[in-house]
Amino acid sequence: MSRQRMVWIGGLTIALALAPVGLSSFFISLLNDIGISVLVVLGLVMLTGIGGVTSFGQAAFVGIAAYATAWLSTSQHLSPWLGLVLALVTTAVFALAIGALTLRLGGHFLPLSTIAWGLSLSMLFGNIEALGSHTGLSNIPAISVGGMSLGHSRDMYYLIWGLVALSVWFCWRLLGSRPGRVIRSLRGGSVLLASVGADAYRVRLSLFVLAAVLAAVAGWLYAHTNRFVSPSPFDVRASIEYLLMAVAGGIGQLVGALLGSGVVLLVKNGLQDVLPLLTQKAGQLESVVFAAWFILMLHFARGGIMGFVRRLQRARTAAAPALAAELPASDRLPQRALPPRGQSILSVKGVVKRFGGLVAVNGVSFEVRAGEIVGLIGPNGAGKSTMFNLLTGVLNKTDGQVHFLGQDISALAQQHIARMGIARTFQHVKLRPHMSLLDNVALGAHLRSSRGILASGLGLNRAEEARIFDEARRQLARIGLAGREHELAGNLPLGTQRILEIARALAADPVLLILDEPAAGLRRKEKQELSELLRRLREDGVTILIVEHDMDFVMKLVDRLVVMNFGSKLTEGEPATVRTDPGVQAAYLGGVA
Amino acid sequence: MNWDIALILGIDGLASGAVYLLAGLGLVLVFSVTRVVFVPFGDIAAFSALTLAAFEMGRTPPTIGLVLVLTVLAVLTEVGSLVRQREWARVPRALLLWGGAPLLPCLLAWGVGGTSMSPALQIVVSVLLVVPVAPLLARVVLQPIANASALVLLMVSLALHFLLSGLGLMFFGPEGSRTQSLTNASFTLGAGFNVSGQVALMVACALVLSGLFFLMFERTLMGKALRATAVNRVGARLVGIRPARTALLAYGASSLLAGFIGVLIAPVTTMYYDSGFIIGLKAFVAAIIGGLVSYPMTAVGALAVGIVESFASFWSGALKDVIVFSLLIPVLLLRSYLTYHSEEDEEELDQ
Numbered sequence: 001m002s003r004q005r006m007v008w009i010g011g012l013t014i015a016l017a018l019a020p021v022g023l024s025s026f027f028i029s030l031l032n033d034i035g036i037s038v039l040v041v042l043g044l045v046m047l048t049g050i051g052g053v054t055s056f057g058q059a060a061f062v063g064i065a066a067y068a069t070a071w072l073s074t075s076q077h078l079s080p081w082l083g084l085v086l087a088l089v090t091t092a093v094f095a096l097a098i099g100a101l102t103l104r105l106g107g108h109f110l111p112l113s114t115i116a117w118g119l120s121l122s123m124l125f126g127n128i129e130a131l132g133s134h135t136g137l138s139n140i141p142a143i144s145v146g147g148m149s150l151g152h153s154r155d156m157y158y159l160i161w162g163l164v165a166l167s168v169w170f171c172w173r174l175l176g177s178r179p180g181r182v183i184r185s186l187r188g189g190s191v192l193l194a195s196v197g198a199d200a201y202r203v204r205l206s207l208f209v210l211a212a213v214l215a216a217v218a219g220w221l222y223a224h225t226n227r228f229v230s231p232s233p234f235d236v237r238a239s240i241e242y243l244l245m246a247v248a249g250g251i252g253q254l255v256g257a258l259l260g261s262g263v264v265l266l267v268k269n270g271l272q273d274v275l276p277l278l279t280q281k282a283g284q285l286e287s288v289v290f291a292a293w294f295i296l297m298l299h300f301a302r303g304g305i306m307g308f309v310r311r312l313q314r315a316r317t318a319a320a321p322a323l324a325a326e327l328p329a330s331d332r333l334p335q336r337a338l339p340p341r342g343q344s345i346l347s348v349k350g351v352v353k354r355f356g357g358l359v360a361v362n363g364v365s366f367e368v369r370a371g372e373i374v375g376l377i378g379p380n381g382a383g384k385s386t387m388f389n390l391l392t393g394v395l396n397k398t399d400g401q402v403h404f405l406g407q408d409i410s411a412l413a414q415q416h417i418a419r420m421g422i423a424r425t426f427q428h429v430k431l432r433p434h435m436s437l438l439d440n441v442a443l444g445a446h447l448r449s450s451r452g453i454l455a456s457g458l459g460l461n462r463a464e465e466a467r468i469f470d471e472a473r474r475q476l477a478r479i480g481l482a483g484r485e486h487e488l489a490g491n492l493p494l495g496t497q498r499i500l501e502i503a504r505a506l507a508a509d510p511v512l513l514i515l516d517e518p519a520a521g522l523r524r525k526e527k528q529e530l531s532e533l534l535r536r537l538r539e540d541g542v543t544i545l546i547v548e549h550d551m552d553f554v555m556k557l558v559d560r561l562v563v564m565n566f567g568s569k570l571t572e573g574e575p576a577t578v579r580t581d582p583g584v585q586a587a588y589l590g591g592v593a
Numbered sequence: 594m595n596w597d598i599a600l601i602l603g604i605d606g607l608a609s610g611a612v613y614l615l616a617g618l619g620l621v622l623v624f625s626v627t628r629v630v631f632v633p634f635g636d637i638a639a640f641s642a643l644t645l646a647a648f649e650m651g652r653t654p655p656t657i658g659l660v661l662v663l664t665v666l667a668v669l670t671e672v673g674s675l676v677r678q679r680e681w682a683r684v685p686r687a688l689l690l691w692g693g694a695p696l697l698p699c700l701l702a703w704g705v706g707g708t709s710m711s712p713a714l715q716i717v718v719s720v721l722l723v724v725p726v727a728p729l730l731a732r733v734v735l736q737p738i739a740n741a742s743a744l745v746l747l748m749v750s751l752a753l754h755f756l757l758s759g760l761g762l763m764f765f766g767p768e769g770s771r772t773q774s775l776t777n778a779s780f781t782l783g784a785g786f787n788v789s790g791q792v793a794l795m796v797a798c799a800l801v802l803s804g805l806f807f808l809m810f811e812r813t814l815m816g817k818a819l820r821a822t823a824v825n826r827v828g829a830r831l832v833g834i835r836p837a838r839t840a841l842l843a844y845g846a847s848s849l850l851a852g853f854i855g856v857l858i859a860p861v862t863t864m865y866y867d868s869g870f871i872i873g874l875k876a877f878v879a880a881i882i883g884g885l886v887s888y889p890m891t892a893v894g895a896l897a898v899g900i901v902e903s904f905a906s907f908w909s910g911a912l913k914d915v916i917v918f919s920l921l922i923p924v925l926l927l928r929s930y931l932t933y934h935s936e937e938d939e940e941e942l943d944q
Contacts, residue, residue, distance in 0.1 A: 054744055054747075054748075056751065101922060101926065102922065102925070102926075104926075104929070105925055105926065105929040106929050107743075107929075108630070108743045108744065108747065109881075109925045109928060109929045111744060111747060112630070112747075112881065112921075112925065113921065113922055113925045115751075115874075116878075116918045116919070116921035116922055116925070117918075117919075117922065119874070119914075119918050120914075120915045120918045120919045123912075123914055123915045123918075124912075124915055127911040127912055127915070236751075237755060240748075240751055240752065240755065243748065244752075247748075281762075281763050284759050284760075284762040284763045285759070285763065286759075287755055287756075287758075287759040287762075288756055288759035288760055288763070290755070291752045291753070291755040291756035291759060292756055294748075294749075294752040295734055295749055295752050295753065295756065298738070298741075298745055298748055298749050298752070299734075299737060299738055299749075302745065
């Protein structure tokens with residue numbers, strides 16, 4: 001953590017801790033409201049801003065929790081602390097059910113579904129008699145801690161802001177960790193995540209539940225602070241207001257939650273003071289002002305306040321954080337034992353893939369042995385990419401067998417194939433441009449580590465994180481990018497991005513590395529560097545299968561070639577033999593029939 | 594439940610289905626051309642109903658003020674963007690189009706408001722008066738960010754609804770109104786079973802309007818331009834279609850549909866300034882059944898929503914809306930399963 005940031009955090013903490021001393025109880029209640037909102041908006045920043053799942057229904061989760069604890073403590077006369085347990089459990093169960101149903105929805109269907117359940121849930125509150133229908137539940141008891149009742153807003157203040165501090169800390173720790181890197185990679189598609197063995201759907205579901213749990217804590221605090229719940233603070237309008245707070249503060253940053261909630265609620269409060277002086281229709285005007293504000297933000301400042309701050313920060317060059325010392329070999333991530341050189345590791349037998357009437361791959365067989373570089377080549381439309389997708393589990397074969405290390409992998413999903421030791425790169429580079437090189441490569445080591453969201457958020461992952469970053473650094477050094485760990489992947493030229501993908505694949509400690517057209521779009525010099533890198537990897541014992549278009553590049557590099565044409569295998573052999581094969585010449589040059 | 598009740602509920606469902614059909618068409622039209630889920634659609638329908646109610650009470654409708662406010666904003670936006678591009682020569686025409694055209698229905702309404710005019714004229718003026726609302730809103734709020742992601746557009750559209758309903762409350766007040774029945778006729782079907790003329794009118798209107806809609810789309814060049822923009826914006830531009838203009842046309846047409854919906858339902862339900870939201874959302878369920886692209890499937894969806902709603906209200910009046918909106922989730926699941934999504938278009942809010 002930089003010194004400047006330490007100063008900021010320290011100052012903010014002291015200011016918040018001392019706030020009740022100097023402020024009137026009116027401002028304390030306002031700060032309490034802000035703190036409660038921060039919790040909800042924090043969840044939205046994690047879910048929407050960072051995870052890319054837009055929710056228009058977050059207020060409904062606050063409502064579930066508030067009603068759960070209100071019901072338990074009024075009609076059942078039980079302790080608010082039991083109410084907290086019930087609130088958390090109920091909200092999590094609802095979130096799990098809703099998330100399991102809807103989080104596979106693609107495109108704009110997912111945000112639309114959040115409107116649907118957000119609306120349905122908030123309507124339900126007003127229609128359940130046990131929950132007081134439209135009038136709600138009142139006389140909710142205050143929370144008491146060790147016999148002391150927190151009935152006064154001054155007493156609630158420390159509970160609320162203590163929970164806010166804990167939650168911000170949790171989310172901050174989480175984002176910098178193994179599951180956090182996956183969360184930050186969710187935007188931009190799940191194929192990359194599957195290739196490193198992470199299940200985007202499960203991560204999204206956990207994130208959804210986490211955001212709901214944060215909303216639930218807010219709901220519990222809300223119920224026991226206001227001592228009264230009714231349906232209207234939990235409807236879609238309230239959800240939109242939380243979203244406004246997130247956007248106003250900066251939806252991509254945790255601090256944005258603090259800033260956004262603060263600014264929006266202060267403005268709201270200010271409007272309630274000022275508007276009645278100007279017009280008699282103050283209440284109406286307030287919602288108009290808010291809607292207009294939200295629209296203006298989305299027009300001109302989608303980055304929110306933190307967007308401006310970041311632009312200012314970028315103007316000054318920030319010093320890259322120092323790297324930790326290298327770990328001793330005994331403390332590194334465990335490596336798997338590679339099969340002895342020459343042993344057959346991948347065997348493809350009579351594989352067929354049909355798309356309707358089109359046979360893209362027609363009875364292709366070949367083998368790859370440990371420690372060699374095999375090239376899979378062929379003219380356009382030969383079926384190379386389809387073959388590639390069959391090997392990596394993106395597509396399912398129609399017929400035939402694919403065995404890897406003696407096990408049939410042709411029915412396995414991408415993540416399981418990755419787990420078995422096949423790592424891949426992409427023809428169209430799939431990196432996370434806003435993440436550092438180090439983070440991008442660390443993503444590759446996902447399957448070699450195990451800490452989940454809870455452990456990471458609580459900070460129980462330090463040893464493992466150190467090992468992951470040590471591994472990522474060594475892989476970066478291996479491909480010649482040592483010293484550039486903290487640059488952003490998006491700032492690299494295409495050639496370097498392709499090499500970075502190889503480092504990510506290597507971080508998975510693969511038995512077999514499959515490269516999809518690694519030389520496409522590279523300049524001559526970059527191609528030479530790539531060849532040298534791949535030769536070095538072969539010397540280290542990595543087996544490589546290259547699907548490639550560029551004959552010159554492949555011929556000089558590989559040990560063996562498999563040539564495909566029109567979906568079938570044309571021939572197989574050493575480069576020199578293949579080069580003189582009349583069938584191959586005909587396929588590439590259009591021979592005399 | 595016996596057959597008689599089922600029949601009554603079915604006919605009720607048909608009538609509301611007709612309304613959702615018209616609204617669904619408007620939503621699909623706007624979405625397919627602009628990628629905007631036009632949430633404020635229902636608000637415009639409510640405004641047309643309240644306008645008609647004002648006319649019936651012999652008052653000048655407050656809608657005029659609303660349209661004038663939007664006109665001023667639209668003129669400022671348009672002239673501002675022309676000035677920034679240094680296109681001074683186009684300013685007079687812009688003033689005429691954005692400042693002049695929306696004033697016409699306002700003048701008409703102002704002229705006839707307060708006088709005793711025939712109900713037919715009241716209806717025509719009410720519908721005409723809300724027609725500029727959607728195009729003006731679109732010019733001010735949506736067109737400047739037409740290339741933003743669908744998600745940003747959705748957020749803006751939702752915020753726009755809250756803006757409109759706030760304005761609605763300011764201009765129309767919190768009181769609800771119900772207008773006179775458009776027709777007092779009723780038809781007898783079989784054994785003493787009556788269908789009110791209003792219901793028949795609603796269904797007939799839905800059929801005629803959607804028929805016209807179909808003809809416009811299939812047979813006119815304008816309709817083809819709309820379809821072309823819906824299929825591929827860039828491609829449409831390459832053959833000389835201006836997406837901004839087709840978008841305007843789509844907003845205008847949907848505003849017109851909203852106007853019709855308002856005058857059709859005002860006699861059967863009490864309309865408040867914010868009643869439109871729920872109508873719009875239900876039509877939206879129908880439009881999603883059509884995947885937000887297919888008009889025939891939207892029609893089927895609208896009928897389904899109408900009938901589900903009417904039967905749901907028989908079992909539980911309070912929960913009928915919950916039931917209809919919960920229906921959206923299985924529909925979305927099915928739709929999402931049937932539609933292909935490309936991986937890369939998931940990039941959302943910019944940092």
